[in-house]
Amino acid sequence: MLLARRGRPRGRPLGAAGAPSSLALVPAVAVEHLTKRYGDVDAVHDVGFEVQQGEVFALLGPNGAGKTTTIEILEGFRQRDRGRVDVLGFDPGKAATSRQLRERLGVVLQELAVEPFLSVRQALTRNAGYYPRPRPVDEVLELVGLGDKANARVKTLSGGQQRRLDLGLGIVGNPELLVLDEPTTGFDPTARREAWDLVRSMTGGAPRSSSRPTTWTRPKRWPIVRR
Numbered sequence: 001m002l003l004a005r006r007g008r009p010r011g012r013p014l015g016a017a018g019a020p021s022s023l024a025l026v027p028a029v030a031v032e033h034l035t036k037r038y039g040d041v042d043a044v045h046d047v048g049f050e051v052q053q054g055e056v057f058a059l060l061g062p063n064g065a066g067k068t069t070t071i072e073i074l075e076g077f078r079q080r081d082r083g084r085v086d087v088l089g090f091d092p093g094k095a096a097t098s099r100q101l102r103e104r105l106g107v108v109l110q111e112l113a114v115e116p117f118l119s120v121r122q123a124l125t126r127n128a129g130y131y132p133r134p135r136p137v138d139e140v141l142e143l144v145g146l147g148d149k150a151n152a153r154v155k156t157l158s159g160g161q162q163r164r165l166d167l168g169l170g171i172v173g174n175p176e177l178l179v180l181d182e183p184t185t186g187f188d189p190t191a192r193r194e195a196w197d198l199v200r201s202m203t204g205g206a207p208r209s210s211s212r213p214t215t216w217t218r219p220k221r222w223p224i225v226r227r
């Protein structure tokens with residue numbers, strides 16, 4: 001899932017290298033003809049979509065459809081084979097601007113990636129340190145419902161509590177774009193509702209629509225994109 005804040009991205013304006021910034025809103029994410037293979041596995045084939053600012057956008061599909069691969073390419077963790085990708089005005093495949101992009105991105109990976117011996121507060125504080133304008137850690141603890149677990153070791157959290165921490169790690173940097181991979185897997189119904197409320201509140205009431213992606217050449221493999 002991709003969650004974009006409103007406001008013009010501060011990076012290079014879309015498709016206008018060297019040109020003066022346009023006041024018109026540009027998409028937070030623009031993907032065209034994205035293709036990625038692992039050996040003979042066709043993981044992502046000619047996919048295109050746009051995520052507007054202030055929008056919550058979900059990639060839906062069965063296991064192996066290529067969701068994680070697409071997300072990792074957007075985050076700059078994985079190189080694409082073909083296609084155009086623009087995230088907040090940056091090409092995530094470019095090493096020269098990767099730091100600028102990462103400062104603007106919040107990432108919630110499919111698997112928790114925190115040392116188990118850190119406390120919840122230590123993990124959040126460390127992540128906050130990677131960002132120029134982080135949210136206060138106490139505010140994040142409350143937002144994700146881990147206020148009473150601030151001093152607990154990560155390894156002692158339940159599965160659902162670990163996902164709450166993941167969400168906290170994603171938002172502590174106050175990112176312009178939050179990217180979440182399977183964000184509510186393992187959540188109980190209450191936690192799921194709270195997570196969605198949090199996500200909605202972060203966009204200031206995101207619009208809902210059923211728009212189709214701009215290009216969609218493999219509907220069988222990866223059938224649904226939902227906003």
Ligand SMILES: Nc1ncnc2c1ncn2[C@@H]1O[C@H](COP(=O)(O)OP(=O)(O)O)[C@@H](O)[C@H]1O
Nearest residue numbers: 038041043061062063064065066067068069070
């Ligand atoms: N590092 C990798 N090396 C080889 N194949 C991979 C790798 N990562 C993913 N794949 C394959 O690419 C396809 C898409 O995987 P993935 O993007 O993880 O899908 P999803 O997140 O939608 O479940 C799958 O067939 C998967 O086995």
Ligand SMILES: [Mg+2]
Nearest residue numbers: 067068110181
């Ligand atoms: Mg996945």
